[in-house]
Amino acid sequence: MDKEQLAIARLQDAARLSEHRYKKPLMVTYSGGKDSQVLVALAERAGINFEVVNSHTTADAPETVYFIREQFKAMEEREIKCSIVMPRYKDKPVSMWTLIPQKLMPPTRLVRYCCAVLKENTGRDRFIATGVRWAESTRRKNSRGVMELMHKDPAKRIILMGDNDEKRQLFETCNLKSKMTVNPIVDWSDDDVWDYTHSEHLPVNPLYCEGQKRVGCIGCPMAGRGGRQREFMRWHAYEKMYISAFERMLDVRKAKGLPCDWQTGMDVFRWWMEDDNISGQLSMDDLMGEER
Known part of the structure; x- marks a missing residue:
């Protein structure tokens, strides 16, 4: 069985289990990236009952937000149910910029609270399908x-x-x-994804055409220092929003009497961007001992 047929079989199994366990259709998560675009195409080809959901992270590039809206309009014309879920934290609306002061620390590779709050709450007690792939990282493998x-x-x-x-x-x-998940293309390589995208003439997020390797949240620590620097050069307003959020984070830390060796939001931003020239930093252990 080739990879396309195997992925379709996985989706069909998951759709069957979703209807049986939850009495609801399979929920296909959609981020506007290449993997989720392939995932939707496979779900359509599988002939299953499914709906598509996007978790609005508030930190995606404007181009990605517009692309998602365009794709959802096209899907709805094909009678696919689509919805955009706005993030909430402690039963209140939240964004990346209001979450950072509440968490009292920047999101990091070790403490990815932003993913947990802004993305992973979607689909609780449902069967969901994602575009997660082993080729993306050793951790995922x-x-x-x-x-x-x-x-x-x-x-x-x-x-x-x-x-x-x-x-x-x-x-x-x-x-x-609890939440159940199927990852139909988990064993696909980057080449597999792009080959399928081109062979099926799937729509592509325009950021890939600009040379972007990823289209996730701007400033994500998982993108690496070089990638993040390029992102902030491309979308400078997001750098300002992070610095402003860090300023408010410091205000909350001071008000709570917590350790606060950083003086400004820019100090935090430089530490967060892995600038080794900043002295007097708080250690990760100090930060992780506080609000999670």
Whole structure:
């Protein structure tokens, strides 16, 4: 079975389980990137009942936001249900810029609270499909599977690393109420994704045509120092918004009597961008000991 047919079979299995367990269609997550574009195309080809959901992170590039709106309009014309979910935290509307002061620290590679709040809350107690791929990082290769049943108790999580995993029956019969996930293209390479995109003539986020390698949140620590520097040169207003959020974060830390060796939002920003020339920094242990 080739990769396209295998991905379609995974989606069909997930759609069946979604209708059986949750009495709702499979929820396909959509970020406006190449992987989610392929995911939607495969779901359509699979002939399944599904809906498409975008988690509005508030830190995506304007071009990505516009592209998502255009694609959702086109999908709705094809009678696909689409929705954009606005983020909430502690039952209140939130953005990246208001979340940072509440968390009392910048988002980092080690503490990715932004993903947890702004993206990963979507689809709670549903069966979702994502474009996660092992080729994206070693961490994903070691921790993500073809299908997953996530639970706050790690001992109750079930991750199927292959289509014939011996835990498959347990996965299908488990009655835990939690989010279930299928990653249909988890074993696809970058070349596989682009080859499929071109062969099927799928719409492409215009940022890729500008040479961007990723189209996630601007300033994401996972993009690496060089990538983030290029992003802030391209979208300078976002640098100002981060610095402003860091200023408010420092105000809250001072008001709470917490350690605050940084003097300005720019000091925080330079530390956050991994500038080794900044002295008197708080250690990560100091920060992680506070609000999560």
